[in-house]
Amino acid sequence: MNHLFEFLLRQGDNALVLGHRMSEWCGHGPALEEDIALANTALDLIGQTRLWLELAGDVEGKGRDADALAYLRDAYDFRNLLLLEVPNKDFGHSILRQFLFDAFQVPWLTELSQSDDERVAQIAAKSHKEALYHLDRSAETVIALGDGTQQSNQRMQIALDYLWPYSGEAFADDETDVAMQEQGIAPLPSDIKEIWHDRVNAVLEKAQLQQPASDFAHKGGRNGACHTEHLGHMLATMQILQRSYPDAVW
Amino acid sequence: MLCGDMSHSKVTQEAPVFQLFASRPRSRGPFSGVLNEAIVWQWLEDVPDPEIPVISVVDLGVVREVTVDGIAVEITITPTYSGCPAMAVISKDIESALYAKGIDELSIKTQISPPWTTEWLSEKGRSRLERYGIAPPQPTGGPTHCPYCKSTEVEKVSQFGSTPCKAQWRCSDCLEPFEYFKCI
Numbered sequence: 001m002n003h004l005f006e007f008l009l010r011q012g013d014n015a016l017v018l019g020h021r022m023s024e025w026c027g028h029g030p031a032l033e034e035d036i037a038l039a040n041t042a043l044d045l046i047g048q049t050r051l052w053l054e055l056a057g058d059v060e061g062k063g064r065d066a067d068a069l070a071y072l073r074d075a076y077d078f079r080n081l082l083l084l085e086v087p088n089k090d091f092g093h094s095i096l097r098q099f100l101f102d103a104f105q106v107p108w109l110t111e112l113s114q115s116d117d118e119r120v121a122q123i124a125a126k127s128h129k130e131a132l133y134h135l136d137r138s139a140e141t142v143i144a145l146g147d148g149t150q151q152s153n154q155r156m157q158i159a160l161d162y163l164w165p166y167s168g169e170a171f172a173d174d175e176t177d178v179a180m181q182e183q184g185i186a187p188l189p190s191d192i193k194e195i196w197h198d199r200v201n202a203v204l205e206k207a208q209l210q211q212p213a214s215d216f217a218h219k220g221g222r223n224g225a226c227h228t229e230h231l232g233h234m235l236a237t238m239q240i241l242q243r244s245y246p247d248a249v250w
Numbered sequence: 251m252l253c254g255d256m257s258h259s260k261v262t263q264e265a266p267v268f269q270l271f272a273s274r275p276r277s278r279g280p281f282s283g284v285l286n287e288a289i290v291w292q293w294l295e296d297v298p299d300p301e302i303p304v305i306s307v308v309d310l311g312v313v314r315e316v317t318v319d320g321i322a323v324e325i326t327i328t329p330t331y332s333g334c335p336a337m338a339v340i341s342k343d344i345e346s347a348l349y350a351k352g353i354d355e356l357s358i359k360t361q362i363s364p365p366w367t368t369e370w371l372s373e374k375g376r377s378r379l380e381r382y383g384i385a386p387p388q389p390t391g392g393p394t395h396c397p398y399c400k401s402t403e404v405e406k407v408s409q410f411g412s413t414p415c416k417a418q419w420r421c422s423d424c425l426e427p428f429e430y431f432k433c434i
Contacts, residue, residue, distance in 0.1 A: 033408035033418060040410040047333025051362065122363035126332055129365055129434045137409045 003179035004117075005060045006079065007186065009069070010176075010222050011112075012052030013080035015127075016070055017231070018101060019045030020238050021088055030091050037137060041098065044130040051123045071242035075232045082221035083166035085231040092145045092152065093159035099138035100167050100200065105131045107195045116184035139203045146207025153208055160209050168217025171196075176223075281321070281352035290316045290323055290348070297347045300339040301413050304382040307340055311370025314361060322355040323348060328366045331414035368433050379431055385419065387433035396421035397428055 022042035029035025053066035088094050112124030146156045171193040180186040220226030297307045315326040329337045341358050348356050368387035376386040385393030395402045401423035408418040416429045
């Protein structure tokens with residue numbers, strides 16, 4: 001297995017799948033400002049996707065570029081976290097998911113920007129600036145909604161109970177992670193679990209939300225073993241143009 | 251194979267339904283003066299940012315390097331935000347501007363490291379933004395005052411605005427909403 005390729009797909013697919021989910025909000029945000037914010041976040045993520053998948057294609061060396069990887073792979077070849085592919089529900093649910101991911105992404109990209117692989121370090125440094133901004137906003141909004149009205153608090157708690165079992169997958173190290181650590185490309189994801197946990201807890205506390213007790217984690221997205229049924233549906237929408245009109249260009 | 255035919259005719263169609271980019275101006279023939287980096291930088295000063303046309307791509311700080319080798323020009327640009335759609339337009343606008351000056355051998359390289367920062371905005375760019383009604387970036391993370399009435403009573407409306415590089419703010423005195431160029 002080409003571990004570096006695998007690792008790069010994970011970075012790119014996380015950004016792509018969440019970017020697409022966020023883009024689904026375009027025109028449906030609860031307020032104009034929020035709509036714009038969600039679309040901008042999606043745009044940043046899709047921009048980051050291009051950088052990661054372009055490099056993944058180079059590393060693979062089979063002539064696939066970022067577009068080929070994004071539009072012409074099927075669900076079982078995707079390497080994103082399950083957390084990011086579950087469908088949008090209400091606005092609070094999407095913001096909470098974004099927050100759980102941002103809280104991971106900020107320390108993760110901080111580490112990756114020190115990678116021994118200069119290409120990885122460069123993409124991480126660029127993405128990190130954007131992730132910081134996303135985290136500011138998602139954390140602030142989670143607090144505003146959680147510590148808001150009784151109804152908004154309840155809905156955020158429902159969202160948290162639903163999303164929590166998906167949050168542990170990010171820290172489940174496997175052989176690709178070990179290989180990356182050995183090559184000095186990335187730390188083990190489990191190394192940043194504590195930072196993530198502290199940050200998430202601080203925000204949940206301010207938001208008056210109860211962290212679920214169970215640490216059960218759904219897994220199978222980042223190694224492609226078992227995606228949810230939702231990813232295929234999402235890809236059907238996302239990929240339809242390239243699937244129907246192969247090689248169509250903008 | 252209706253689908254195949256349709257896609258084929260679309261690819262070969264010469265006049266697009268709408269034009270994303272300004273059409274390429276006619277070249278006045280090969281550039282005949284002495285070509286050097288300084289001249290190219292000067293030309294680039296006249297290429298406006300497509301979304302904030304009061305500042306140039308040089309003021310914005312996206313042009314990192316210009317190298318001239320004989321009649322060949324290489325320009326290195328650094329994207330502002332990784333997903334910013336204006337970047338494609340900026341490349342195209344630079345290409346058109348240089349072509350109009352008679353430069354045929356042009357390559358535009360994208361470089362992501364070091365990542366773009368608002369510190370690269372020129373002083374001229376900052377004051378032009380302010381005059382245009384966009385508060386320039388501040389290290390404190392928010393505008394110091396309203397670009398219209400200069401009041402320091404300002405509040406954030408949203409962290410994101412009409413383009414990836416801006417946020418929405420409002421003045422509590424004159425009540426005007428205004429954009430703030432985010433500091434990254």
